[in-house]
Amino acid sequence: MNINEIRSQFPVLDQQVYGKPLVYLDNAATTQKPLCVIDRERDYYLHENCNIHRGVHYLSQQATEAYEHARQTVARFVNAPEAHEIVFTRGTTESLNLLATSLGRMIVESETGKGGPHCVPLTVLVTAMEHHSNLVPWQQLVQQQGGKLLVAPMDDDGVLDLQAYEERLKQGPQIVAMAHVSNTLGTVNPIKEMIRLAHQYGALTVVDGAQSMAHLPIDVQDLDCDFFVFSGHKMYAPMGIGGLYGKTKWLEQMPPYQFGGEMVDTVSFERTTFNKLPFKFEAGTPNVGAALGLETAIGFIEGLDRSAVAAHEALLVNATLERLAAIEGMRFIGQAPERSGLVSFVIDGIHPYDLGTIIDKMGVAVRTGHHCAEPVMTRFGIPGTVRASFAVYNTLEEIDVFVKAVSRAAMMLR
Numbered sequence: 001m002n003i004n005e006i007r008s009q010f011p012v013l014d015q016q017v018y019g020k021p022l023v024y025l026d027n028a029a030t031t032q033k034p035l036c037v038i039d040r041e042r043d044y045y046l047h048e049n050c051n052i053h054r055g056v057h058y059l060s061q062q063a064t065e066a067y068e069h070a071r072q073t074v075a076r077f078v079n080a081p082e083a084h085e086i087v088f089t090r091g092t093t094e095s096l097n098l099l100a101t102s103l104g105r106m107i108v109e110s111e112t113g114k115g116g117p118h119c120v121p122l123t124v125l126v127t128a129m130e131h132h133s134n135l136v137p138w139q140q141l142v143q144q145q146g147g148k149l150l151v152a153p154m155d156d157d158g159v160l161d162l163q164a165y166e167e168r169l170k171q172g173p174q175i176v177a178m179a180h181v182s183n184t185l186g187t188v189n190p191i192k193e194m195i196r197l198a199h200q201y202g203a204l205t206v207v208d209g210a211q212s213m214a215h216l217p218i219d220v221q222d223l224d225c226d227f228f229v230f231s232g233h234k235m236y237a238p239m240g241i242g243g244l245y246g247k248t249k250w251l252e253q254m255p256p257y258q259f260g261g262e263m264v265d266t267v268s269f270e271r272t273t274f275n276k277l278p279f280k281f282e283a284g285t286p287n288v289g290a291a292l293g294l295e296t297a298i299g300f301i302e303g304l305d306r307s308a309v310a311a312h313e314a315l316l317v318n319a320t321l322e323r324l325a326a327i328e329g330m331r332f333i334g335q336a337p338e339r340s341g342l343v344s345f346v347i348d349g350i351h352p353y354d355l356g357t358i359i360d361k362m363g364v365a366v367r368t369g370h371h372c373a374e375p376v377m378t379r380f381g382i383p384g385t386v387r388a389s390f391a392v393y394n395t396l397e398e399i400d401v402f403v404k405a406v407s408r409a410a411m412m413l414r
């Protein structure tokens with residue numbers, strides 16, 4: 001893999017901040033975008049912009065075709081059997097809110113009989129390492145409903161306790177929502193086994209793939225998950241686009257999430273019937289340009305040697321762990337043997353925010369804080385971590401700059 005050639009496709013990396021070369025290690029928050037993605041979106045607005053699915057005229061038809069082609073590309077990328085099983089959303093958060101609302105209603109209605117007077121309390125199982133996006137929507141759903149949120153714990157290394165997970169499954173959750181990769185710990189969860197177990201106990205499974213899509217091959221049929229959600233902007237695509245995969249049999253039964261144009265079939269003042277999949281879940285004008293950018297980003301990822309990328313990212317993680325370990329008071333948060341793409345840590349006696357602020361002045365961009373996973377911080381008894389997260393364009397030289405910056409900052413703050 002020629003990293004310099006790859007870096008040349010990301011002009012944003014080639015700049016100085018505070019007079020220092022930028023070292024961008026905040027890729028779990030959002031990756032940078034290659035020129036091909038930027039150009040694709042620009043081209044759309046230069047030549048193709050039009051609202052879709054509604055027009056008989058040339059531009060509208062072209063844009064509709066391109067948008068639906070992007071859907072097919074996403075379906076192929078995650079090995080979904082049907083393109084209509086991919087619903088475009090703004091990203092992971094919107095996908096999860098859609099599911100909490102719509103899937104929650106589907107289960108309640110199917111268990112009580114439509115319009116029945118009694119609500120069946122919903123039970124949802126999540127893991128202890130969820131991002132707030134895969135926790136709060138489920139928590140709010142069960143709370144509104146008098147139901148229960150169950151949490152599968154993890155050990156001190158940030159590894160999920162599979163036995164405790166199975167114990168929770170015995171309490172009969174209807175839905176299990178799990179991070180594929182933790183955004184704070186880097187843990188890769190054994191989701192295939194978790195999905196198998198969940199199904200054995202009759203639960204539906206939702207996989208939060210926000211941190212995995214760019215790093216790991218995804219095959220929703222092999223995983224047999226019921227739903228898989230993701231954000232484009234964490235996989236070299238524009239912001240404002242993402243999606244969800246769902247098995248047809250569930251998407252067919254689920255009620256719409258938002259109402260308006262596009263998602264309807266016929267409308268009168270008395271009654272509305274809804275459009276077929278996936279349009280039933282895509283109310284209003286979608287972000288067409290970003291969807292085309294997402295398709296191009298998938299092409300960018302597929303154009304790389306994915307096993308070489310994984311090896312490169314593992315090299316960056318291992319080098320970071322090894323070099324940071326020499327710093328006095330270093331404590332890594334998340335030491336799972338199966339990990340991906342990031343390193344989180346605290347240094348005794350130093351607030352992560354202070355450290356992040358100082359190394360920012362040295363040109364190094366990392367994230368500090370709770371990373372929208374406050375319960376993880378509570379679990380480890382810390383206010384937050386410093387997190388360095390990697391993408392294909394990061395180099396060992398950048399790791400060196402980062403480790404030296406951390407080391408200097410730690411000396412200054414002691």
Ligand code: 7TS
Nearest residue numbers: 028029091092093131133183210211231
């Ligand atoms: N789930 C996980 C595992 C995430 O890492 C994130 C974003 C989300 C859900 C939400 O994704 P969104 O695209 O809808 O915002 N994670 C982070 C992060 O780690 N730093 O900034 C955003």
